[in-house]
Amino acid sequence: MGKTVDKAVVLLSGGLDSATTLAMARAAGYACHAISFDYGQRHRCELEAAARVAAQLGAASHRVVSLGLGDLGGSALTDPAIDVPHAPTSGIPVTYVPARNTVFLAVALGCAEVLEAAHLFVGVNAVDYSGYPDCRPAFITAFEALANVATRAGVEGRPFRVHAPLIELTKAEIIRQGHALGVDYGLTVSCYDPDPEGRACGQCDSCRLRAAGFRAAGVADPTIYQ
Amino acid sequence: MGKTVDKAVVLLSGGLDSATTLAMARAAGYACHAISFDYGQRHRCELEAAARVAAQLGAASHRVVSLGLGDLGGSALTDPAIDVPHAPTSGIPVTYVPARNTVFLAVALGCAEVLEAAHLFVGVNAVDYSGYPDCRPAFITAFEALANVATRAGVEGRPFRVHAPLIELTKAEIIRQGHALGVDYGLTVSCYDPDPEGRACGQCDSCRLRAAGFRAAGVADPTIYQ
Known part of the structure; x- marks a missing residue:
């Protein structure tokens, strides 16, 4: 009674x-094909961390696709002229990369078509990152609709599903689930402004959310800080 | 009575x-910011042709963004292992690049946010390229809907419009309109398989459609063939 393994x-x-x-x-x-940018x-x-995580969690493959988004400017994450804030901010953060998740999902969709x-x-996660428009359920729904008119598979009646399993979880819930599934968070990098050795700043929005998440989850925080 | 020029x-x-x-x-x-990939x-x-066309038609700017889509494989246009067909084909052509227009519009959306x-x-054009799923009106509608939930501007009530003015035109109608607007088609490259000097093969799907379009439009064909 062989069961075909679905690819993701x-x-x-x-x-x-x-x-x-x-x-x-x-x-x-799922047989998981990981894609990083x-x-x-x-x-x-970050890319070194992605390769370590893909190996630890048994991805079927891992590829890194180069995208020249830095040329567009407009984000503290890609534009050296914009500082990463080290104090809490409100509204859409300067670390927002324009249309980033749209671009990433579009390339992932092309990869899915080939595979x-x-x-x-x-x-994506709507609770902790509510300032990013492309982390909301409405975005996921709209992308899934697009995928099913944009592609050969969609046109031929093999619809895509876009899964965002973290979208309604708190950071603590994410950490508890990952911990239970054996994720080694010591391999991951979340900081927006790490030092050259990859050690976290402990002060940016992402570091603060991460540290508070480990505390709330009651899981030991393996992050190495500067 | 100054009128603000809208950017595109x-x-x-x-x-x-x-x-x-x-x-x-x-x-x-529109003040037009051209983007090529x-x-x-x-x-x-093709990229040299894009730069010439942007200059001839008075684009406000022209940028070229690098995208590593060739690593995904699956298309005769990026994968040297797949031959470009030199005879008519049916169905979705092997020159289809997976999710190409989705990726291109996504990056253009990020560019639009920054600008x-x-x-x-x-x-895109649904008449001549009906084999490509991402050249249909349903794709444009779905992308516009996505853009307006994916972006800061959409969320803040400044909606995007995605214009596809060629979508219902024949190749001959496109050529007639462009000719009337002063497009120098001698600067453009349509061939899927040009020689190193950029001269068209005259045989691929794209060359055949283009040549037939000039004949049907009654406009002299400035294409340089091999």
């Missing part, structure tokens, strides 16, 4: 959320 | 369709 393409940034997403997709039985982000350690994978997994 | 981001491939689209956007009064296509002459442009122009 999983967006993997090297951070805590995407590592947890990969673990959840694996636990759900070299998009002009300031820190190479004949019908599932996309993305670790 | 225009996808410019260096081919006949996108050149005509840029001319139509300029004629409609270096996505692993086999032929550099604070509310209009995107894309030269």
